[in-house]
Amino acid sequence: MQTIDYRSVPDARGHFGPYGGKFVSETLMPALQELEEIYQRLKNDSTFLAEFDRDMAHYVGRPSPLYLAERWSREVGGAQIYLKREDLNHTGAHKVNNTIGQALLAKHTGKRRVIAETGAGQHGVASATVAARLGLECQVFMGAEDVKRQALNVYRMKLLGAEVVPVTSGSRTLKDAMNEAMRDWVTNVDDTFYIIGTVAGPHPYPQLVRDFQSIIGREARQQCLQQSGRLPDALVACVGGGSNAIGLFHPFLQDAGVAMYGVEAGGLGLHSGKHAAPLSDGVPGVLHGNRTYLMEDEDGQIIETHSVSAGLDYPGVGPEHAWLKDMKRVEYVAVNDDEALAAFRKLTRVEGIMPALESSHALAYAEKLARQMPADKTIVVNLSGRGDKDILTVADIDGIEV
Amino acid sequence: MASQSTNRINRRLGDLRAQGRKALITYIVCGDPDLDATIPAMHALVRQGADIIELGVAFSDPMAEGPVIQRGHERALAKGASLRRTLELVNTFRKTDSDTPLVLMGYANPIERMGYGEFARAAAEAGVDGLLTVDLPPEEAAALNRELQAAAIENIFLLAPTTSRERAEQIASLAGGFLYYVSLKGVTGAGHLDVDDVRHKVDALRELTELPICVGFGIKDAASAKAIAASADGAVVGSVLVDYMGSRAGADAAAVAEGLAQLVAPIRAGLDEL
Numbered sequence: 124m125q126t127i128d129y130r131s132v133p134d135a136r137g138h139f140g141p142y143g144g145k146f147v148s149e150t151l152m153p154a155l156q157e158l159e160e161i162y163q164r165l166k167n168d169s170t171f172l173a174e175f176d177r178d179m180a181h182y183v184g185r186p187s188p189l190y191l192a193e194r195w196s197r198e199v200g201g202a203q204i205y206l207k208r209e210d211l212n213h214t215g216a217h218k219v220n221n222t223i224g225q226a227l228l229a230k231h232t233g234k235r236r237v238i239a240e241t242g243a244g245q246h247g248v249a250s251a252t253v254a255a256r257l258g259l260e261c262q263v264f265m266g267a268e269d270v271k272r273q274a275l276n277v278y279r280m281k282l283l284g285a286e287v288v289p290v291t292s293g294s295r296t297l298k299d300a301m302n303e304a305m306r307d308w309v310t311n312v313d314d315t316f317y318i319i320g321t322v323a324g325p326h327p328y329p330q331l332v333r334d335f336q337s338i339i340g341r342e343a344r345q346q347c348l349q350q351s352g353r354l355p356d357a358l359v360a361c362v363g364g365g366s367n368a369i370g371l372f373h374p375f376l377q378d379a380g381v382a383m384y385g386v387e388a389g390g391l392g393l394h395s396g397k398h399a400a401p402l403s404d405g406v407p408g409v410l411h412g413n414r415t416y417l418m419e420d421e422d423g424q425i426i427e428t429h430s431v432s433a434g435l436d437y438p439g440v441g442p443e444h445a446w447l448k449d450m451k452r453v454e455y456v457a458v459n460d461d462e463a464l465a466a467f468r469k470l471t472r473v474e475g476i477m478p479a480l481e482s483s484h485a486l487a488y489a490e491k492l493a494r495q496m497p498a499d500k501t502i503v504v505n506l507s508g509r510g511d512k513d514i515l516t517v518a519d520i521d522g523i524e525v
Numbered sequence: 526m527a528s529q530s531t532n533r534i535n536r537r538l539g540d541l542r543a544q545g546r547k548a549l550i551t552y553i554v555c556g557d558p559d560l561d562a563t564i565p566a567m568h569a570l571v572r573q574g575a576d577i578i579e580l581g582v583a584f585s586d587p588m589a590e591g592p593v594i595q596r597g598h599e600r601a602l603a604k605g606a607s608l609r610r611t612l613e614l615v616n617t618f619r620k621t622d623s624d625t626p627l628v629l630m631g632y633a634n635p636i637e638r639m640g641y642g643e644f645a646r647a648a649a650e651a652g653v654d655g656l657l658t659v660d661l662p663p664e665e666a667a668a669l670n671r672e673l674q675a676a677a678i679e680n681i682f683l684l685a686p687t688t689s690r691e692r693a694e695q696i697a698s699l700a701g702g703f704l705y706y707v708s709l710k711g712v713t714g715a716g717h718l719d720v721d722d723v724r725h726k727v728d729a730l731r732e733l734t735e736l737p738i739c740v741g742f743g744i745k746d747a748a749s750a751k752a753i754a755a756s757a758d759g760a761v762v763g764s765v766l767v768d769y770m771g772s773r774a775g776a777d778a779a780a781v782a783e784g785l786a787q788l789v790a791p792i793r794a795g796l797d798e799l
Contacts, residue, residue, distance in 0.1 A: 136664065146633055146660045148589045150685035150710055152692070292595055298586060305588045310711040312687060409633040409660065410586060422607035423638030424585040 129376035129452060132443065137326020140449060142442035145325040147412045150309045159327045161231055166334060171227065178223045179338060182256075183213045187339075189346035189503070195473045202356065202496035204489055206476070206506040207343050207371065216479065216508030217339060217367045218249040222318055224335030226253035229316035236260040236311065239318045240304040242269055242297035242363070243434035243481065244276025245508055246320030251285035253318075261285040264303045266296040269433045276512050294427040297363075297437045301411050321364025322441030325412030329441050336370025343503055344374050351501055357382040357492060360505035361484040362402065362455065363435035365444045367507035372453060382454070385444060386488040388430035389457035399428035401440050402448050402455040410438070415445045431460040431516070432480035434508075462487040467510060467517065479508035480516065533626035533654045534679055534702040537576055538737045538758065547796040548703075548759025549574055549750070550739055551789060552630065553766050554581035554597035555614055556606025558774035562781055564618050566770070569782035571625050574793035579657070579761065582611050582631030589659045591714035597767040600774065608635040608644070612651045619652035628655035628681060628702070633665075641672040649676035655702045657681040663699050670699065683707050686726060690733070697734040704730065705761070706740045708753065714764030718743035724756040747795030754796050762792055 132139045145155055165171040179185040188208045196204045209217040222239075229237055237259050241247030247263040254261035263280055267289040270277055280287050293299040301324075308317045322329045322336070347355050358375060360368035362385040375381045390398030398404065401416040408417040410425060418426050418438035430436045447453040463480055466487035471477045478486060482505065489504045496502070510517075518525045541548050551570045555563050567578055583601035587594065608631070615627060629648065636644050636658065648656070656678055661669065663682060673680050679702030684693055687710065697704060708723050709715055727738050740753045741761025750760040769788055773781040 144665050145662065146665055147662065148659050148685070148707075149662055149683040149696075150687050150707060152662050152664075152685075153687040153689060292592075292599075293585065302586050302588045306591075306712045309589070310715065312710055406638075408637050411588075412660070414637075417634070419634065419638065421638070422609065423635035424602065424607070425634070426585075 127450065132446060133326060133330050137330065139442045139446035141407070142414050142445040143326055143329055144414055145412060146409045146414065147325050148309065151312065154312045155325055155327070157232070158228070161228060162327050162331050165228065165231065174227060175224055179220065183219055183223065184211065185338065186342040186346070187211050189343055189350060191350070192474050195470060196493065198473055199490050199493045201493035201498065202500040202502045203498065204493055205355070205501060205503045207339060207503055209339060209367065209505060209507045210476070210478065210482070210509035214249050214252050215511065216245040216249070217336060217370060218246045218320060219252065220338055220370070221320065221332050221335045221366060222246070222249040222253045224331070225316070225318045226257055229259065230257065232316055234314055234316040236315045237318050238262045238264065238304050238307050238315055239320060240264045240297065240300040241320060242300070242436055243432065244269070244273040244280065244512060245434060247285070247287070248276055248279050248283070250318050251280040251283035254285060255283045262288055262307070264288050264290055264300040264307070266294070266300045267291045268295040269297065272433050272516065273512060275515065297433070298425065305411070321366040322369050322443060323364045323411060323413055323415065323439055329413065329443055332366055333369045333373055333443060336366050337373045339367065339370035339505065340372060340374035343371060347503065354378055354381055355503045356380070356496065356500040357384065357502045359384045359386060359485045359489045359492065359502060361386045361435060361481050361507060362440060362444060363388065363399070363437050363481060364439070365441040367505050369441060369443055371503070371505045376452060383452065384488060384492065385453050385455045386484045387455060387457045388432060388435035388484060389459040390429040392459050393457055397429040398457065399430040399436050399438065400457040401438060402444060403457045407445065413442045415439050415442045416448070431463060432484070434479070434481040435484065456488055458484045458487045464517070464520065466490065471510070476506070477510035478506055479510050480513045482507045532677060532679055532702070533624065534577060534628070537626050538703060541576060542737065542758065547754040547799055548576040548737070548739060549793055549796055550577040550579055550741070550759055550761040551575040551766060552579040552581060552761060552763030553770060554583055554594065554601045555611040556583055556601035556604050557597040557767065557770050558600045559604040560606065560610065560614070562770065562778045563614050565778045565782035566785050567618055568622065569786040570789060571622060573786040573789040575789060576759065577626045577628060579628045579630045580611060580615070582608050582629050582635060584632040584635060587632060589712055591712040591764060593714045593764040593768045596771055600771060608639055612647050615653055616651040626654045627652065628657055629653055630657040630659070633658050633661045636669070641669045645672035645676035645678060649678055653678060655679040655681050657683070657705060659683070663696055666699070681705055684730065686710050686722070693730060694733050697736060700736060703737040703739050703758065704734060706730065706738055706757065708740050708742045708744070711742065713742055715743050718749060720752040723753055727756045747791040750792045751795040751799060754799055760796065
């Protein structure tokens with residue numbers, strides 16, 4: 124049997140099997156072509172890579188630790204669970220790995236203005252951060268609903284010098300923020316670099332965001348070998364757009380013995396229809412520049428999603444995940460709001476680590492998985508972000524006014 | 526020759542060229558502000574001299590549209606508009622107008638959902654002449670192109686101010702009906718139209734293609750339509766019409782259509798002065 128090379132995608136046209144591609148209006152095609160040329164030139168350029176590595180080490184604080192959560196593993200009763208501590212990065216999530224990379228690309232294009240879309244606000248904060256550092260003008264588009272849900276991050280972005288633009292069209296969440304960012308980009312394409320926050324959007328974004336985020340998996344692979352002398356048995360990560368998951372998974376894709384689980388937001392349950400789990404309960408379609416699994420109705424209209432975590436509240440998913448699902452290399456599952464909230468509380472209480480609600484979805488699934496595995500097996504969970512930003516949401520659910 | 530073509534777009538644009546006249550292309554969103562408004566509005570546009578009617582197919586995420594047309598899509602969706610309903614309305618319109626070219630303008634996903642083959646057959650049967658899919662550039666359009674060709678529907682492509690000469694050549698070789706030149710970097714209804722720039726670009730495109738070149742985005746009135754059509758073969762007017770339709774939500778369909786006609790009349794007259 125021939126081994127599949129999972130690293131062979133995307134092809135030259137940005138396709139992951141039938142997924143991915145460049146589905147944008149003509150005005151943006153030349154900008155994407157320019158970005159592609161710059162990225163193809165720089166991605167193997169030793170000076171560029173050294174600059175990226177230096178920033179990762181001294182600005183972001185990498186490598187992030189791989190932490191064996193002993194007490195939690197013991198309480199769960201099963202496999203040993205390691206946490207990849209992306210929550211300890213500067214700005215508190217994995218998002219900064221990508222914004223540093225794209226800001227370096229922006230520098231090479233000479234564009235002085237950056238824009239970004241954001242859901243939970245983590246990518247917006249990470250974009251505002253790199254913009255502050257490089258002295259670039261920064262506008263962040265954020266659904267009006269999310270502006271309310273994530274007031275703390277909105278103010279963080281403002282303190283960093285970015286302008287936050289509330290988006291009031293459509294469902295007023297991440298997908299609408301992305302529409303508005305695209306509209307801004309098409310208008311200001313000459314002087315603006317669009318920092319997309321996840322492994323979605325038109326080619327070459329899914330590829331370059333994956334490459335920047337793959338530092339997570341490269342480190343985790345090495346750390347596993349150092350700490351336990353072997354590769355992990357399973358990887359678990361939450362999937363909204365899917366950048367933290369692809370970042371962890373990608374360097375392990377050729378390791379046949381490593382099982383992988385992408386955890387989508389099950390919201391109020393897959394059967395309720397109120398969720399954000401296109402890989403679990405969607406169909407292939409075209410949105411935001413790429414073909415991928417989407418949450419849509421029978422007329423092809425994108426439907427509103429629901430998740431307790433703003434960062435997973437998105438009707439699409441990165442095209443590489445769509446392909447990995449079809450290839451059956453990664454198993455995609457869903458975890459409901461209440462399960463994620465329980466995991467949030469659990470990890471906080473038994474390990475003293477407060478996870479983001481997004482990452483809590485991965486933690487909740489890891490618990491289920493670990494219970495079915497013997498104690499000599501290991502799981503790595505991507506703890507993609509810290510939970511400080513979610514305190515008000517959790518307090519609200521508890522009926523407490525902070 | 527174009528005039529002998531069976532496709533209404535080519536026939537109409539060929540006739541206009543022979544007469545030395547400019548094409549007026551009008552855009553409204555199908556189902557905006559409600560489904561009953563659309564057919565009377567289409568007939569009113571034809572009476573007032575619209576040469577081609579572009580029907581926007583409502584989509585939940587109309588990424589290329591400015592706020593005015595976004596709201597048109599939202600109103601239409603709230604009243605139950607969809608790709609299938611749009612085709613049903615086209616079918617009804619064709620019972621009383623077998624002559625006016627119709628172009629559907631929309632986004633890829635509703636067509637993907639219906640399936641390219643089924644869409645092309647249903648659209649041809651309903652009487653659609655052309656399709657403009659905003660987020661389907663030539664690189665991704667091959668499969669849909671095959672189905673459209675089999676159904677004798679013209680695939681209309683956008684050209685933008687950012688499009689290089691090489692790309693323009695490639696697009697012109699694939700395009701049918703006419704080339705739709707996007708007058709500005711921006712969304713529909715934007716306010717920074719540069720007439721001189723458009724003229725230079727249209728002149729340059731003439732060297733690459735025999736296809737008629739029509740220009741849209743940012744054309745609001747008789748003056749801007751006339752200025753643009755001085756170099757182009759036609760002008761596309763959209764946001765100003767959609768804005769009007771939105772302002773008449775709930776009104777009697779015949780009265781709305783009459784008001785729309787009054788809005789279009791001076792634009793037609795302006796073009797006919799050329």
